[in-house]
Amino acid sequence: MKKLGFGLMRLPLTEEGNPQSINQELLNKMVDYFLKQGFTYFDTAYLYHQGMSELAMRKALVERYPRESFVLADKMPTFLIKKNEDYQRIFNEQLEKCGVTYFDYYLLHTLGVKNYAKTIKHGGFDFVKKLKEEGKVKHIGFSFHDKAELLDEILAKHPEMEFVQLQINYIDWDSNIIESRKCYEVALKHNKPIIVMEPVKGGTLVNVPEEVVKLFKNYNPEMSVASWAIRYTASLENVFMILSGMSNLEQVIDNTSYMLDVVPLNDEEKDIIRKATEIINNNIAIPCTACEYCVEGCPKKIPIPKFFSLYNQKQFRLEPSHRTYYYNLIQHHGKAADCIGCKQCEQHCPQHIAIAEQLKEVSKVFDV
Ligand code: SF4
Ligand code: SF4
Structure with missing residues (x-):
């Protein structure tokens, strides 16, 4: 075949x-x-x-x-x-x-x-x-x-x-x-x-x-x-x-x-x-490197880098499977919309990402 x-x-x-x-x-x-x-x-x-x-x-x-x-x-x-x-x-x-x-x-x-x-x-x-x-x-x-x-x-x-x-x-x-x-x-x-x-x-x-x-x-x-x-x-x-x-x-x-x-x-x-992968990844919206330093200590247990990864991928095109992955994740974690803006996570981000602000964007796409 x-x-x-x-x-x-x-x-x-x-x-x-x-x-x-x-x-x-x-x-x-x-x-x-x-x-x-x-x-x-x-x-x-x-x-x-x-x-x-x-x-x-x-x-x-x-x-x-x-x-x-x-x-x-x-x-x-x-x-x-x-x-x-x-x-x-x-x-x-x-x-x-x-x-x-x-x-x-x-x-x-x-x-x-x-x-x-x-x-x-x-x-x-x-x-x-x-x-x-x-x-x-x-x-x-x-x-x-x-x-x-x-x-x-x-x-x-x-x-x-x-x-x-x-x-x-x-x-x-x-x-x-x-x-x-x-x-x-x-x-x-x-x-x-x-x-x-x-x-x-x-x-x-x-x-x-x-x-x-x-x-x-x-x-x-x-x-x-x-x-x-x-x-x-x-x-x-x-x-x-x-x-x-x-x-x-x-x-x-x-x-x-x-x-x-x-x-x-x-x-x-x-x-x-x-090289192509590198270029595509450099064109992404949120420069998260998935180091996960931000995750521990989040009172809402939000899987921040995973959400950012999904958000970055969706900028090319939002596929039904992106929603599936998001849905699977929130079975055991907080949603992007659950973020209370305490910014505890941002103190640990080596990329200085405004995590709480970015999660609002993630939420607009996935929590609808
Ligand atoms: S700002 Fe949001 S994501 Fe960051 S620790 Fe607080 S609740 Fe979690
Ligand atoms: S600390 Fe920053 S770069 Fe590392 S996973 Fe969290 S958001 Fe991404």
């Missing part, structure tokens, strides 16, 4: 701002081109495009191609589950909407501290195991948005999970909040094949500062900016699939061109990526 997967979460629209208005005609053309190049993996989810992604996929793929000619992944929305019976109801609905009798890959969607607890409480792991035994899904796994430590715990307790889907890209690799590298290392430790999501961080690593574009183009004017980010993840051991949420035919043509016979990054290219 070729390593590029068609993510069906940022599909072309006929009406800007209306996620349900999927441009079916264009999607069909994109799917045709993708398959014609020999790629077969498609990734949808119950909630993508407010429930319309599965239906659009059905029209583009299931109703136009033999079932065995493509590989289909779908996800159980763990965050919507209120009782055990919800699993079967939603799964039946998914089969119906997709027009299939089985999924090749089936994921517990967005595990993190909160959804993991819910999934245990309502028997989600047993449910997907049962689906596999019944032949309704071929492979079971989960997508993950939280700390590497929790990933380690989940994989240790649930060896039946066959693969894991992680957010990995060069800007999140050493992030103290996303923990791409740490999560990747945990997956390797448990010998779990990895599906990469957000390789271009929702477009962030396409819309990079001009200086970074020049860096890439000077090395190879033919290679797109996106190709650097995608090939970065394709160069990692044990990554068997990279999902790209494609929105137009040009992106499909570009992505498939270098993923047809993907060439891992060479040392010089890795060095360029390191």
